[in-house]
Amino acid sequence: MSDFLTNQQIASLVEAIQSAEEHSTGEIRVHIDSNTESHNAEIAFEVFKELCMNKTADRNAVLFHVNFEQKYLTIIGDTGIHEKVHQSFWDHLHDYVTSEFGKGNHYKALKSAILETGIELKKYFPVEGENPNELSNEITFS
Numbered sequence: 001m002s003d004f005l006t007n008q009q010i011a012s013l014v015e016a017i018q019s020a021e022e023h024s025t026g027e028i029r030v031h032i033d034s035n036t037e038s039h040n041a042e043i044a045f046e047v048f049k050e051l052c053m054n055k056t057a058d059r060n061a062v063l064f065h066v067n068f069e070q071k072y073l074t075i076i077g078d079t080g081i082h083e084k085v086h087q088s089f090w091d092h093l094h095d096y097v098t099s100e101f102g103k104g105n106h107y108k109a110l111k112s113a114i115l116e117t118g119i120e121l122k123k124y125f126p127v128e129g130e131n132p133n134e135l136s137n138e139i140t141f142s
Contacts, residue, residue, distance in 0.1 A: 002068070003068070005107055005110075012107070013139060017030070017114055019118065020119075021118060021121070022118075023127055024122040024125045024126060025057065025125045026060040026125050027060065029137075030139045030140075031140045032068070032141050034069060036072075037070070044074035048061075051140065052135065053076075053135065054078055056135065060125050061135065062081060064097075066110070068101070071101060075090050075093060075097075084124040096109065096112070097113050
């Protein structure tokens with residue numbers, strides 16, 4: 001799976017995603033890419049679409065596309081959430097995560113970013129009535 005995260009840490013990140021989504025209609029996914037040889041945001045957008053993240057009802061899905069070997073992270077927030085938090089939120093999150101990655105804190109950084117994203121999703125997209133889980137919480141790999 002990943003040389004940078006243990007199976008237990010991966011399971012814990014899935015729990016963090018569930019927790020972050022709990023009081024929001026937002027959706028969060030993590031994709032760990034071990035194949036891409038370059039820092040290619042286009043790959044992240046392809047994964048975003050492959051995971052149907054652009055099809056949520058409120059357009060409020062967030063993808064963390066990570067390539068540990070390349071020390072690369074792309075965060076994609078769909079139009080609904082991006083309009084609310086603006087680029088400065090993503091920049092702050094990206095800077096924090098990549099700084100922690102540089103220290104070898106891969107798990108801590110991803111978990112914190114997931115939970116912080118969940119706070120923003122709850123603020124702007126609170127649950128009113130039923131809250132179907134539109135997308136899987138499982139971490140995907142390529």
